[in-house]
Amino acid sequence: IAGITQAPTSQILAAGRRMTLRCTQDMRHNAMYWYRQDLGLGLRLIHYSNTAGTTGKGEVPDGYSVSRANTDDFPLTLASAVPSQTSVYFCASSDSGTSTGELFFGEGSRLTVL
Amino acid sequence: GQNIDQPTEMTATEGAIVQINCTYQTSGFNGLFWYQQHAGEAPTFLSYNVLDGLEEKGRFSSFLSRSKGYSYLLLKELQMKDSASYLCAVMDSNYQLIWGAGTKLIIKP
Numbered sequence: 001i002a003g004i005t006q007a008p009t010s011q012i013l014a015a016g017r018r019m020t021l022r023c024t025q026d027m028r029h030n031a032m033y034w035y036r037q038d039l040g041l042g043l044r045l046i047h048y049s050n051t052a053g054t055t056g057k058g059e060v061p062d063g064y065s066v067s068r069a070n071t072d073d074f075p076l077t078l079a080s081a082v083p084s085q086t087s088v089y090f091c092a093s094s095d096s097g098t099s100t101g102e103l104f105f106g107e108g109s110r111l112t113v114l
Numbered sequence: 115g116q117n118i119d120q121p122t123e124m125t126a127t128e129g130a131i132v133q134i135n136c137t138y139q140t141s142g143f144n145g146l147f148w149y150q151q152h153a154g155e156a157p158t159f160l161s162y163n164v165l166d167g168l169e170e171k172g173r174f175s176s177f178l179s180r181s182k183g184y185s186y187l188l189l190k191e192l193q194m195k196d197s198a199s200y201l202c203a204v205m206d207s208n209y210q211l212i213w214g215a216g217t218k219l220i221i222k223p
Contacts, residue, residue, distance in 0.1 A: 042118065042213030043157075043201070058210075090156060101145065101205065105156035 002026055006091050006106035013081055014114055021076045021109045023091035031094045032074040033058075033103070034066060036087040043090065049074055050096065081113045116140045118214035120202050125220045126192055134187045134200050134217045142207020148176050148187045149201040151216065157201055160187070189219075197221045 007022045025032065030051045035043040045058030049068040063085060065077045074093075078085055091106040117139045126132040138146070145164040149157040163169055163178035163185060175188040187200055199216040206212055 040122075040215055042215045043203075043211075044213070045210065100147075100159075100162040101209070102147075102159045102162065103149075103157075103211075105158070107156050 004091055004093055004104055004106035006089075006109050008109060009107065010110045012112045012114065015082055017081050019078045019081055019111070021078075021089055021091075021111070023074045023076065023106060024072050025074075025091075025093045025104075026072065027093060027095070027104065028071060029093035029104070030071070030096045032068065033092045033094075034064070034074070034076045035090045035092065036060065037090060037108075038087050046076065046089075078111075081111075083113045085111065086113045087111060116204075116206060116212045118202055118204060118212055120200075120214040120217045122215070123218045123220065125222060126189075128192055128194060128221055128223050130192050131188065131190050132192060132219065134189070134202075134219065136185045136187070136202035136214060138183050138185070138202070138204045138212070138214075140204045140206045140212055143180060144205040144207065144209055146176075146178055146185050147203040147205070147211070148185075149203065151199045151201060153198070160200075192221050194221050194223070 004025045033048045034046040044060045046064050047066040049055045052071045089109045092103040094103050120136045148160040151157040161176040168177045173190045178185045199218045201216045202214040203211045
């Protein structure tokens with residue numbers, strides 16, 4: 001069982017380029033999330049999706065877009081990357097039916113924008 | 115605004131006990147979570163508290179006082195593999211998670 005798979009694990013790209021971070025889960029979880037993690041800061045929510053076909057904005061959505069065409073996939077796109085988007089990006093999912101709301105995280109995608 | 119406070123770094127000795135504190139100020143409360151994150155890896159779930167009191171799970175225990183906006187994670191019989199960051203997160207009234215910056219725990223032999 002893979003859980004959540006993110007790709008790429010690491011990427012360096014030039015400012016202004018378009019980039020899509022991929023996220024796939026095989027747990028049939030309804031809810032999926034994209035977070036960024038920066039040194040000295042807590043995880044910050046970028047976008048989320050409570051169920052296939054719906055998405056919502058988190059705390060720091062500017063410069064990012066997402067889609068949720070099916071239950072398993074939740075790609076994150078940077079339309080025109082900027083250096084401030086250098087970060088580690090984590091995709092996560094949760095079974096919204098459980099009382100604890102435990103999140104399951106992917107291994108992360110380390111993105112450097114030059 | 116919403117805020118989660120936890121110490122930036124703590125050091126403890128192998129075999130000892132350590133308590134990591136977390137205080138919070140959020141818009142509503144629907145539970146508090148602790149996650150463990152080893153360097154370069156993904157966070158993994160440790161515990162969930164929604165009622166006051168102590169929840170024990172093996173060597174790890176988590177305590178919650180809603181009236182004080184306070185929680186702690188207690189780690190007993192520390193092992194070298196416990197060296198990691200410990201993240202406190204609170205679910206607010208909108209069921210959104212608010213995350214602390216994490217406490218880096220260093221275990222020394």
